[in-house]
Amino acid sequence: MKETLNTARVGFFFLMGLVLIYIVAQSLSTGTLFRDRGYELQAQFTNLQQVKEGDDVRVAGVKIGTVRGTALEDGKATAILTINDEVQVPIDSKARVILSGLLGTNQVDIQYGESSEYLSDGDTIETLPTTDLNEIFAKIGDVGDRLDGAFDQVTEALRSITGDEDEPGLFKNLNELVVENRESIRTTTKNLETITDTIARGEGTLGRLLQDDEVYQSIQRITTDLESVATNAKGFSGEIQVLVEDVQGIVRKVEAGEGTLGRLLSDDSIAREIELVAKNLREISDRLNAGEGTLGKLLSDDALYYEATAVLRKAEATLDGLGNQGPITAVGIAASALF
Amino acid sequence: MRILHQYLSEFGQAFLLLVRSLRHLPSLPRQMGRVIEQCYLIGYTTFPIVAILSFFIGSVLALQTGYSLQTFGAVDFIGTIVGLSMARELGPVMAAILLAGRVGSAISAELASMKVYQEVDALITMNIPPERMLVLPRLIAVLLMMPVLAIVAIIIGWLGGAVVASQVSFIGLDPRIYFDGITNFVAFKDVLDGLIKAQIFGFSVILISCHVGLQTRGGPREIGNSVTRAVVLSLIAILFLDYFITQALL
């Protein structure tokens, strides 16, 4: 009696153990003790990531099966999916590997297609390329690199305009040109004064010549020339302004884009580049505003222009006394040499 | 050095006892009654203490990891840590240690007493090898019962961890997250490794206890010494084997 009771207890106890092991095997992620019931699909992926045996196969978050195994077929990662019998997967559905948690648990997600035909046992399901978290990070890195490059180019471009110690930029060239010719311009101006004085005194052929219609017209022509030179100079400054505006636009866009790119731009070197660009731009505009350099003077002070007009006014006043063509030609040459 | 030599020869003799016992395997079908009786002693009567102790082991484990992990805000991992530790290490080791303390000691006492009171001699004169009647049924019984004890230890340890993880205020982990940590990161292989471990431990404990019991010489006082020796040798074997099995199963 006692023996049979104990036999029953032992039997029950042993069965309980088996049931517990079975339950544990079924609940844990890689229960391979008993195969799930269902039909099999194959899915070839470019990269299976960390998908492993026992991971879930889900449609819109609902589990419809499990990954029964992974294999390498013809160099392609192949997952064998066991899909529950009651689930029908349209023939144009697509499978992809997605991350179900930041902890790194992967799963196979199936996006249902439209077809009314369904996949059956042994079929291969189409797949979407795997978005690898690593790849995403690598891409973000690439974007950063490219931005870096872009800023480098902008900086480079601006540097070629402003120039630096080693390499004279466009502005510097202009500056140097003016500086170099300052003497000759002054001489010319002086000469003009001398000429106008002489003319005013009505001396020589120049005075007489000024009486002449032809001479008057040629003087007028020179004046228009000078004017157009000035307008051209203004137009050029406009172009610079457009350039400045463009750069500012880029900067603004980058600034606006900070939210989306997130910490990407917190990269110090990039920030420094942008700062540098901004500083350069400010420097340029400052210098232009302060009338530094000849171009600056040319643009803001209009010094030469005024000087020229003053000369012309004087010239007008003394047209009568103008008798010599030579110096006038010299003014023309000086003006055209300047621009 | 002498102690080491002594232990090694002890384990060697236990192994010889195993070989002698296995020669009687064909008699097993006739001994099912004894196997079931031993199953009852090894499994059924040991079950409550294993359940209680592993519950507390799981609880303490959750408490300790919870306390340490809350600093990093990583209490979500308690399930994984408790799950893996119980399955791979603590479940099997706890079950085996309790087996040594509860069943191993009883076996060595019983066999030592049989030896001292000449029951073993009586068996020999009856041409009934003690290995066949006294050792083999116990070894078979432990093989049948140990996985049950171990899976009980593992699961109840997990439950103990869940209770602590959800009820202790500074952890306050949702049991669902706790069990997700187990189901997602504890593979069935981990549990299987644990069961294999438990199997080897349990088998060694019973074999050593049988060996020490049958080696007893002298009077009734030696029975007590044998029990002590059986338990000590069993614990040494468990910890020693644990390292190598763990390495082999990794």
Add this chain to the structure above:
Amino acid sequence: MPETDTSPAPRRALGISVENLRKSFGSTEVLKGISLEVKPGEIFVMMGPSGSGKSVFLKHLAGLEIPTEGKVRIDDINVADDRERPKVRLALVFQAGALFNSLSVFDNLALYPREHRLYDRKTIKEKVEKALAMLSLSDAAEKIPAELSGGMKKRVAIARALVMEPDLLLYDEPTSELDPIMAATISEIIADLREEFGVTSLVVSHDRDLAMTIGDRVGIMQEGELLAIDTPAGIRQMDDPRIKEFLNPAIDLKNPRFKRSA
């Protein structure tokens, strides 16, 4: 397989041959060169004071001790060899009974025939009950050894030996804890077994009456040495003072310490 006997072999009388048997435990020599021949079907009684090595000698015959020196053969089988011993069907009645404490009296008796599958269940039951009845133990069948008195244990041990149906019976002080009536019953049983089946018996005892009544020959052992072997009558006539002392201890009844009881 070690299980050689699956059916009850026809009983045959076994002879014992002991040649210069020496046994030492550590440095103490317990048996100091014993030589002895027991003929098939003979009843041999070994007598000797306590601690003289009788039990150790008996264990050598049962193959439970390995001789330090010398040979013990039963029917030309070396019982010290584990593989040969099973060929000898012998039973040893231990001095302290050596009953299986976890088994009932009935199961103690039934163990041997069950393990060796000598008979079917019913026959085993019959044989066990018969042996129990012979030793007036029928009421104790379902008891466990812990519930028995010393004398009952001894009787159960004898009954267990009878159920084994051995060709050679070794008794270690079978009557030491029994009353005279039960002692007489044991004597009868030993004699009957020889009568009926020709069973050889070797009885170790310091019970003078038992030795003198049932013994074909008697050996006197002292401190591991065999002093004499002879028929009971021969032994009685021996001059050796040590034997005389053992058989008829000179009790000085005039000793004042005995007065009250006298």
